[in-house]
Each structure stands twice: as C-alpha cells, then as structure tokens.
Amino acid sequence: MKIDASGMHFAELNERVRACEEKDIYIANCVGQRYIGTGLADKEIAVGGTPGNALGAYLNGARIRVYGNVQEATGDTMNGGQIVVGGSAGDATGYAMRGGKIFIRGDAGYRCGIHMKAYKENKPAIVIGGRTGSFLGEYQAGGTIVVLGNHTDGKPIIGNFCGTGMHGGEIYLRCGQIPTKLPAQVRAEKIERLPEDAAELVREWCREFGQEEGAFVNASYFRLTPNSDNPYRQMYTVN
Amino acid sequence: MNMYIQPEYEVIRNSDKCIACRVCERQCANLVHSFDSETGKMKADDSKCVNCHRCVCLCPTHALKIVKSDDTYKINANWDNQTINEVYKQANTGGVLLSSMGNPKPYPVYWDRMLVNASQVTNPPIDPLREPMETQLYLGKRAAKIERDEQGKLKNTLAPQLKLKVPVLFSAMSYGSISYNAHESLARAAEELGTYYNTGEGGLHKDFYKYGKNTIVQVASGRFGVFKDYLESAAAIEIKMGQGAKPGIGGHLPGAKISADVSETRMIPQGVDAISPAPHHDIYSIEDLRQLVYSLKEATEYKKPVIVKIAAVHNAAAIASGIARSGADIIAIDGYRGGTGAAPTRIRDNVGIPIELALAQIDQRLRDEGIRDEVSILVGGSIRSSADVIKAIALGADACYIGTAALLALGCHLCRSCHEGKCNWGIATQRPDLVKRLNPDIGYKRLVNLVTAWNHEIQEMMGGMGINSIEALRGNRLMLRGIGLTDTELNLLGIKYAGESM
Ligand code: SF4
Numbered sequence: 001m002k003i004d005a006s007g008m009h010f011a012e013l014n015e016r017v018r019a020c021e022e023k024d025i026y027i028a029n030c031v032g033q034r035y036i037g038t039g040l041a042d043k044e045i046a047v048g049g050t051p052g053n054a055l056g057a058y059l060n061g062a063r064i065r066v067y068g069n070v071q072e073a074t075g076d077t078m079n080g081g082q083i084v085v086g087g088s089a090g091d092a093t094g095y096a097m098r099g100g101k102i103f104i105r106g107d108a109g110y111r112c113g114i115h116m117k118a119y120k121e122n123k124p125a126i127v128i129g130g131r132t133g134s135f136l137g138e139y140q141a142g143g144t145i146v147v148l149g150n151h152t153d154g155k156p157i158i159g160n161f162c163g164t165g166m167h168g169g170e171i172y173l174r175c176g177q178i179p180t181k182l183p184a185q186v187r188a189e190k191i192e193r194l195p196e197d198a199a200e201l202v203r204e205w206c207r208e209f210g211q212e213e214g215a216f217v218n219a220s221y222f223r224l225t226p227n228s229d230n231p232y233r234q235m236y237t238v239n
Numbered sequence: 240m241n242m243y244i245q246p247e248y249e250v251i252r253n254s255d256k257c258i259a260c261r262v263c264e265r266q267c268a269n270l271v272h273s274f275d276s277e278t279g280k281m282k283a284d285d286s287k288c289v290n291c292h293r294c295v296c297l298c299p300t301h302a303l304k305i306v307k308s309d310d311t312y313k314i315n316a317n318w319d320n321q322t323i324n325e326v327y328k329q330a331n332t333g334g335v336l337l338s339s340m341g342n343p344k345p346y347p348v349y350w351d352r353m354l355v356n357a358s359q360v361t362n363p364p365i366d367p368l369r370e371p372m373e374t375q376l377y378l379g380k381r382a383a384k385i386e387r388d389e390q391g392k393l394k395n396t397l398a399p400q401l402k403l404k405v406p407v408l409f410s411a412m413s414y415g416s417i418s419y420n421a422h423e424s425l426a427r428a429a430e431e432l433g434t435y436y437n438t439g440e441g442g443l444h445k446d447f448y449k450y451g452k453n454t455i456v457q458v459a460s461g462r463f464g465v466f467k468d469y470l471e472s473a474a475a476i477e478i479k480m481g482q483g484a485k486p487g488i489g490g491h492l493p494g495a496k497i498s499a500d501v502s503e504t505r506m507i508p509q510g511v512d513a514i515s516p517a518p519h520h521d522i523y524s525i526e527d528l529r530q531l532v533y534s535l536k537e538a539t540e541y542k543k544p545v546i547v548k549i550a551a552v553h554n555a556a557a558i559a560s561g562i563a564r565s566g567a568d569i570i571a572i573d574g575y576r577g578g579t580g581a582a583p584t585r586i587r588d589n590v591g592i593p594i595e596l597a598l599a600q601i602d603q604r605l606r607d608e609g610i611r612d613e614v615s616i617l618v619g620g621s622i623r624s625s626a627d628v629i630k631a632i633a634l635g636a637d638a639c640y641i642g643t644a645a646l647l648a649l650g651c652h653l654c655r656s657c658h659e660g661k662c663n664w665g666i667a668t669q670r671p672d673l674v675k676r677l678n679p680d681i682g683y684k685r686l687v688n689l690v691t692a693w694n695h696e697i698q699e700m701m702g703g704m705g706i707n708s709i710e711a712l713r714g715n716r717l718m719l720r721g722i723g724l725t726d727t728e729l730n731l732l733g734i735k736y737a738g739e740s741m
C-alpha cells in the first residue's frame with residue numbers, strides 16, 4: 001500500500017501505518033514525520049523522502065528501508081528487525097539497541113550505538129559505510145558496531161571519546177591507523193582478518209548497497225573491546 | 240599502618256539466656272556469630288555486624304541486643320567519629336564511599352514542622368464510619384478539550400488515566416536491586432490494594448507480566464529490559480530522569496548481583512555490570528524529552544499515561560514546567576531523603592533538596608502558569624506515614640510513592656547495607672538462600688495491611704477537616720500550618736504559621 005505523507009501529521013501517518021493490513025507499505029513524500037514504524041513487528045516499510053527523528057524506535061522485527069537520509073535517534077531501543085539507510089544518519093543512531101541490524105550507506109552522526117547491549121541470541125549490529133562522530137559506542141554493553149570508513153572528505157573515521165564507559169560488545173574500524181584519544185577502558189588491536197560474524201555483517205552491507213566485497217571484507221581493521229567487564233569495580237569503598 | 244576502625248555497633252549476648260542453639264549463626268549472612276566448640280559458647284565478631292537485627296528478631300530466647308559502641312575518638316563537634324572513619328577508609332582504599340537507603344543526616348524534616356487543621360463547630364467534621372470518604376483518585380492530564388460529535392454528544396478527549404483506590408503507590412525498585420520475592424510481594428499487594436508498583440529500571444520478570452494492570456514500567460538511561468511487550472504489559476510508563484538519593488548520577492548494579500534471572504530480565508549477560516549512564520544520552524533538552532515521551536506514546540498507541548520522574552533539585556519548578564509541556568501526563572518528584580540500593584555517600588547526603596519544598600514550589604509554579612491540569616504530581620522521597628501523605632496532598636501532590644516504608648513492611652530494618660547484596664531479610668539480595676526468607680504470601684499481606692491502615696488514617700484526618708474527597712484536599716494549603724519555621728520557609732511552602740487564622 002502506498003501512503004502519501006505530504007502534509008500529514010506524524011500521529012495520523014503512524015496510525016495509518018499501524019492500521020494497514022498489507023505487509024508492504026510505501027510511504028511517499030515523507031517530510032520529517034517522526035516515530036515511523038515504532039514498535040512494529042511484521043511490516044516491510046519503504047520510505048521516500050526524509051523521515052523524522054526516532055524512525056523505528058522499539059522496532060520489533062519489521063524491516064524499514066529509507067532511500068535517502070534519516071535524522072536523529074534512528075532505531076532507538078530497537079529490539080529486532082532491520083533498518084537500511086541509503087544516505088546518512090543523524091545523531092544517537094541505535095541508542096540502547098538490543099537486537100536487529102542497522103545498515104547505513106553513508107555517515108552517521110554523534111553518539112551512535114550508545115549503550116547497545118546483547119543477550120543470548122539477541123545481538124544488535126550497526127554497520128556504517130562512511131565515518132561517524134564523537135562518542136561512538138559510549139557505554140556499549142554488547143553487540144557489534146562496524147565503521148567502514150568509505151568516506152571521501154578526509155576526516156577521521158571516528159570522533160573523540162569513542163567507547164567511553166564501554167563494558168561489552170565490540171567495535172570494528174576499517175582504518176590503517178589506531179584512532180587517537182581512545183579512553184582507558186578501551187583496548188584496541190589491529191586485526192588482519194575479520195571474525196566470521198563481523199565479516200558477514202560487512203558482506204550484508206555490501207549486498208545492500210551494491211559494493212564490491214573484497215575491499216571491505218579483506219581489509220585490516222582496528223578492533224575495540226572493553227578492558228574489563230567491570231570497569232567501575234575498583235572505584236568504590238563500602239561505607 | 241594499623242588503622243583499625245572500631246565497629247560502630249556491639250553484639251551483646253546475655254549468656255544466662257543463650258542456649259547455644261546457633262540460630263543467629265545460621266541467620267547471619269555477614270558471619271558475625273560462631274560457635275566456639277572449646278567453650279561451648281557463642282562468639283560474635285562485631286566488626287562484621289551491620290545492625291540489621293535479624294538475629295535479635297529470631298533468637299528464640301531474646302538473648303541478643305545490638306548497642307551503639309561507646310568507644311569514641313576524642314570528642315569533637317566538628318570531626319565526629321564517622322567523619323574521621325570515612326577519611327581513614329578512603330585513605331586506606333582510594334575509593335568513592337558507597338552507601339544505601341536514604342539520607343540519614345539530621346536535616347530538617349518539614350513534614351514534622353507542619354500541622355493539619357480540623358473542623359470545630361462551624362464546619363463540622365465528617366464521620367468516616369458513617370459517611371462515604373473518597374480516597375479514590377485518577378492520575379493523568381485533566382485538560383481535556385470539550386468536543387462534540389455530529390449528534391452533539393460529548394467526544395471522549397480525555398487522555399489516559401491511572402485509577403488508584405488509595406493515594407499511595409509503591410515506588411521504583413528494580414529487580415536486581417531487590418529480590419524476586421520482594422517484587423512478587425509488591426506486585427500482589429498493588430493488585431489487591433487497587434494501586435501500582437513500579438519495576439524500576441531493571442525490566443520486568445516474565446512471571447510478573449500477569450500483574451501488568453497494576454504495574455508501572457520504567458525506562459531509564461540504560462533502557463534495561465525495555466521492549467514492546469514490556470511497554471505494552473504496563474498500566475503506565477515512567478521515564479526516569481533522576482532519583483532523589485543520587486541526583487545527577489546514573490546507576491551501577493555490580494556484576495555480582497546479575498544472577499541468571501536478573502540477567503534474563505535486564506537482557507544483559509550474567510555477571511557483567513549493569514551501568515545506567517547519568518544522563519539519557521539522547522536527552523539534552525525538553526525537546527529531546529518530548530521525543531522520548533512521544534515515542535513511548537506511539538509505541539503504545541496513546542493508551543498509557545507517561546510519567547517523567549526527576550530528583551528534587553534547586554531548579555525543580557522550572558524543570559517541572561518544561562516536563563508539563565513535554566507531553567508527559569504525570570510528573571514524579573523524588574526528594575533527597577529517598578532510598579536507593581546503592582549510591583555514593585557524598586551524593587546521597589549532600590545533593591538535592593527536601594521534597595516538601597520542591598513540591599510546594601512545583602505546584603505553585605504550574606498553577607501560576609495555568610498548566611497544573613496538564614499533569615498530575617506524584618511525590619516520594621521519604622513518605623513515612625499517613626500524616627506525611629495528607630500533608631503532601633495538601634501541599635499540592637496528587638498521590639505519594641512509598642519505597643522505604645514498603646520495604647520496612649517487608650522486614651527491612653534499615654541497616655543501610657543493601658549495596659553489599661547480603662540482605663538478611665531477603666530483600667536487597669539475589670542469594671537464593673536469603674531470598675527465600677521473604678515469603679511473598681506474608682510479605683504482600685503486610686504491605687496490604689500497611690496501606691490499608693494508612694488509608695483509614697487518611698480518611699479520619701480528612702473527615703476531621705470536613706473534607707470527604709481526597710481530590711478536594713489536593714493543594715488545599717489552608718489545611719496546613721507551620722511550626723518552628725522561618726518566614727522564608729513559610730513562603731516557600733505557601734503556608735501560614737500555626738495560630739494564624741484564615
Ligand atoms: S539465637 Fe539466641 S539463643 Fe540461639 S545461639 Fe544465638 S544468641 Fe544464643
């Protein structure tokens with residue numbers, strides 16, 4: 001079903017998406033409507049135009065494809081499903097994600113993947129084609145973030161304070177040099193071969209966006225992991 | 240350096256009464272008591288005692304008492320024993336001091352400096368035994384627009400409401416910080432009382448989804464256990480921005496407390512620390528808060544009220560005004576005496592303001608701005624009795640959250656060592672042998688007893704004032720008078736001094 005979103009308030013648009021009995025929905029002329037796909041489980045939504053903040057919040061298994069850019073807080077507290085972004089993403093993408101996957105062809109903003117967590121088979125993943133801003137993976141507790149550095153503006157692949165408070169999960173950065181200004185809780189090691197689950201994520205990204213796998217899969221990466229599972233244990237004295 | 244710190248409390252055993260049954264030994268998770276096979280007598284290691292009174296209560300011959308040690312450093316009004324000991328502890332370890340439960344310092348308790356009115360002669364009291372005395376109330380937005388459909392009938396434009404039979408709810412305590420049996424007791428009591436308990440930020444155990452219509456689920460910065468089913472199961476959703484015991488900082492549940500069950504509920508691996516960052520890193524403004532409020536409303540199709548909880552801090556009134564405009568249905572304010580499962584001592588004891596002052600200021604500010612009906616106000620942070628509830632409502636609250644009082648009903652003895660995870664009363668622990676000491680069949684009844692008793696007292700005090708509905712007491716500050724307060728305090732509370740007439 002096609003929904004023309006022009007001039008429509010987000011509450012009405014989202015109500016129509018929820019009420020739609022067909023599985024496949026195409027939202028045309030999206031102009032910043034927020035919360036599209038919130039909490040949905042079994043829909044396939046494609047969006048033309050630019051959706052607003054909190055696209056796919058609490059997403060519970062549905063698949064969302066956006067041809068252009070997305071704004072802030074995409075996939076907030078997402079639980080399952082997939083969001084594919086043909087352009088770039090704004091800040092706080094994948095905040096507290098606990099399942100599902102987000103693929104971004106271009107760049108992502110600040111505070112991406114904060115407090116992602118994993119539990120048993122729920123293992124969230126974000127793959128960013130270009131670069132990303134500061135605070136990537138802050139407080140990360142689980143899951144996988146991959147940044148492919150396929151950008152051309154010459155800026156660093158990540159910003160500052162990557163992985164502050166990180167206590168689980170892993171971040172892979174496709175770059176030749178170890179990023180500067182990593183906080184003490186983060187351990188960085190150079191790897192010549194991606195582990196299979198990360199390699200599969202990269203392959204999926206390549207398939208989504210029609211990229212040659214070789215340059216991305218067979219590259220050296222820096223892998224960031226937390227130094228300890230309990231970064232704060234030593235900090236306290238019982239009073 | 241031998242920096243022995245004398246224990247604060249001593250275990251005194253009456254050897255004439257003690258029959259060496261070793262109950263105390265088995266009951267104490269801190270391993271204070273032991274049996275000396277050579278002498279055939281019990282011994283005690285005072286240095287391990289947290290003064291939780293478990294042994295005192297269970298000793299069959301009442302042979303035990305715990306007394307404050309009279310050992311002291313040279314008396315010094317500035318450097319008291321505790322202050323000195325804290326310096327020693329930190330010099331020994333380099334650690335941040337960690338405490339639990341509410342602020343124990345002797346700050347003024349404003350509830351105790353307010354007196355309640357009663358009718359005499361001209362406006363006769365109402366007898367609650369004879370006349371209906373309504374303590375039922377609703378929480379949520381009142382500011383509904385009057386709209387009519389084509390037939391001229393009223394359209395229902397009322398935002399979702401929470402119905403309470405009593406003006407008391409159980410405040411947020413996470414599974415993890417407290418035990419399964421404690422949660423079960425709270426959930427069942429809330430159901431029987433017609434009120435709500437609050438999951439705290441640790442997710443909702445799968446066994447407790449069935450209490451959903453009496454459950455408030457929390458969404459905090461760590462978003463533990465938050466997903467569609469969790470949000471949908473609940474009667475209301477609370478966004479935790481702050482907590483009275485530790486305003487401005489996040490939470491940290493040590494990996495040792497993340498048992499298999501807690502790990503499943505929080506959806507994080509077992510044994511790994513559960514860290515809630517200080518801010519929600521996606522909320523840096525009222526606009527960002529509004530975004531989270533509406534994403535939760537969208538996720539639950541606008542069927543559930545959204546509560547925003549903040550700690551009582553200096554600018555609480557201005558912040559509350561922002562929250563009232565963010566789309567939230569209810570504001571919860573937590574005062575600086577509120578409890579916690581663990582907080583840095585310095586923050587617990589020095590950060591935030593009394594709930595009484597924050598509440599008075601927030602209610603006034605929302606009224607002045609004409610937006611008081613946009614939100615209901617819930618207060619917590621050491622509501623200790625029905626009298627505190629009455630005073631809070633007269634100051635402007637819609638209803639009260641109780642946490643510490645509820646735990647006391649479950650057996651807590653306020654030993655303030657929840658952060659050690661060895662609660663002998665089976666509350667603030669995940670150790671199965673300790674958890675099973677709290678029987679939820681008994682626990683929930685004690686909670687029901689407590690709140691039912693308070694409700695009777697509330698009805699009696701209301702009747703005394705000539706008020707027959709709790710909603711008519713809300714913000715009725717003429718029912719309060721101050722005692723022992725300065726002009727500034729009276730002004731902030733918006734009440735007159737005892738002896739002043741209307
Ligand atoms: S419980 Fe009482 S009677 Fe039994 S050993 Fe301990 S102090 Fe003695």
Ligand code: SF4
Nearest residue numbers: 651652654655657662
């Ligand atoms: S809950 Fe347990 S550990 Fe905490 S203060 Fe009460 S009795 Fe002590």
